[in-house]
Amino acid sequence: MSITIVKAKKFVTVSNLGTIDDGALVIQNGKILDIVPWHEIKLTYKDTTEITDYGNLTISPGLVDCHTHLLEFAPTSLYPVTKETQNLAAKAILLKTLASGITALGEQICGSPMLHSDVNELKNSIKDFPLDIAFATTSISIGLDPILHFTSVTGSLAVERDVLVQNNIIMSIAQHSEFAGENIFINATPANFTQDLIPNAGEIIYSQEELNTIVSIFHSMNRKIGTHVAGEKGIDMALNAGFDVLHHAHGITNEQIKQAANQNIKIVATPLGGTHLLPNTIEEVMKMHDANITVAISSDGFLPPHKNTVTFPKIMQGLIGPDSLMAIANPYLKAMIQNGISENEALALITLNPAKILEKDNRFGSLEIGKDANFLVSEGIPGVEIVDVEKIKAVYFRGEKMIQRNV
Numbered sequence: 001m002s003i004t005i006v007k008a009k010k011f012v013t014v015s016n017l018g019t020i021d022d023g024a025l026v027i028q029n030g031k032i033l034d035i036v037p038w039h040e041i042k043l044t045y046k047d048t049t050e051i052t053d054y055g056n057l058t059i060s061p062g063l064v065d066c067h068t069h070l071l072e073f074a075p076t077s078l079y080p081v082t083k084e085t086q087n088l089a090a091k092a093i094l095l096k097t098l099a100s101g102i103t104a105l106g107e108q109i110c111g112s113p114m115l116h117s118d119v120n121e122l123k124n125s126i127k128d129f130p131l132d133i134a135f136a137t138t139s140i141s142i143g144l145d146p147i148l149h150f151t152s153v154t155g156s157l158a159v160e161r162d163v164l165v166q167n168n169i170i171m172s173i174a175q176h177s178e179f180a181g182e183n184i185f186i187n188a189t190p191a192n193f194t195q196d197l198i199p200n201a202g203e204i205i206y207s208q209e210e211l212n213t214i215v216s217i218f219h220s221m222n223r224k225i226g227t228h229v230a231g232e233k234g235i236d237m238a239l240n241a242g243f244d245v246l247h248h249a250h251g252i253t254n255e256q257i258k259q260a261a262n263q264n265i266k267i268v269a270t271p272l273g274g275t276h277l278l279p280n281t282i283e284e285v286m287k288m289h290d291a292n293i294t295v296a297i298s299s300d301g302f303l304p305p306h307k308n309t310v311t312f313p314k315i316m317q318g319l320i321g322p323d324s325l326m327a328i329a330n331p332y333l334k335a336m337i338q339n340g341i342s343e344n345e346a347l348a349l350i351t352l353n354p355a356k357i358l359e360k361d362n363r364f365g366s367l368e369i370g371k372d373a374n375f376l377v378s379e380g381i382p383g384v385e386i387v388d389v390e391k392i393k394a395v396y397f398r399g400e401k402m403i404q405r406n407v
């Protein structure tokens with residue numbers, strides 16, 4: 001099979017190789033065949049004629065947003081579509097996501113009155129889209145009055161709370177879940193409703209015993225399980241039940257960070273909001289990283305940003321999604337680097353770490369031999385030096401250039 005080479009001033013690999021200056025990436029069959037300094041490549045692959053030289057630009061792994069709601073809620077929230085055109089909206093959202101440097105997503109399917117189709121139909125309609133999409137099937141509890149519960153199994157009809165803890169429902173959710181997403185909501189969520197409509201946001205929905213049972217069912221089926229959780233009490237329950245991934249974990253205490261680290265629990269921080277509490281602080285995320293927790297930053301998009309998100313430009317209004325992932329992560333990654341953490345380790349929060357949460361880090365998340373050639377070419381390190389998607393000049397998925405901006 002033919003070999004292509006991509007050359008650039010700087011490669012941030014997010015692997016043991018660290019940053020390579022004047023490097024080159026060798027691609028064959030959509031995978032990374034080699035990645036070394038250019039002067040070494042020249043000798044080994046001297047007969048290769050297909051060389052793309054990106055000059056002074058930076059190459060880094062495709063970004064990974066491991067907690068999104070793009071297909072279920074976003075199409076009808078962002079576009080005035082009907083059942084007939086809903087799928088076009090989904091594709092428009094995915095295209096914008098890809099154009100923002102994201103090559104992999106962790107989608108949550110919660111069961112929603114806003115989705116006018118069967119989930120399998122939806123999955124099928126986007127299966128050829130050049131993005132790795134992993135699906136987490138979930139139940140959801142929304143903090144309205146009264147609290148409304150849905151599940152991915154029962155679809156668009158609200159169900160009684162007790163349905164959420166039925167063995168057959170949990171087993172069916174577990175069976176279809178491809179990674180530890182927010183499979184259950186320990187606390188009722190504000191969702192995208194305004195404050196006045198969700199007096200019950202934050203309410204704890206389960207007993208400790210119920211959580212223990214749910215986790216053990218997932219584990220007995222060889223599935224990892226994650227949870228939407230915030231606040232000391234809910235997080236304590238999640239830690240005790242042995243969830244594999246905490247989503248949000250807003251308000252986590254220092255003691256709980258230690259405990260999560262000891263139990264090898266991963267965390268998905270969502271700086272824009274998503275729970276009844278204030279979003280994760282920079283200090284919180286730094287402490288998670290320092291405790292050696294696999295921590296990812298995710299958009300949870302599309303979401304109206306919490307009014308006290310100290311880290312996000314106030315000018316951005318309305319619903320924010322993965323096309324803003326670089327901007328969302330930027331204050332966190334910059335602070336890490338200011339504290340002496342390497343650019344590779346910082347960039348891992350939106351590349352390798354979310355790939356680990358999707359259980360796909362053997363396929364993507366870093367630039368390493370044998371992994372998929374998913375990468376972006378940009379005018380600086382994404383989320384660290386640049387936040388504007390216009391500075392992403394090309395996005396490659398499995399070795400093919402899918403996006404280009406006047407390079």
Ligand SMILES: [Zn+2]
Nearest residue numbers: 108182274300
């Ligand atoms: Zn969510």
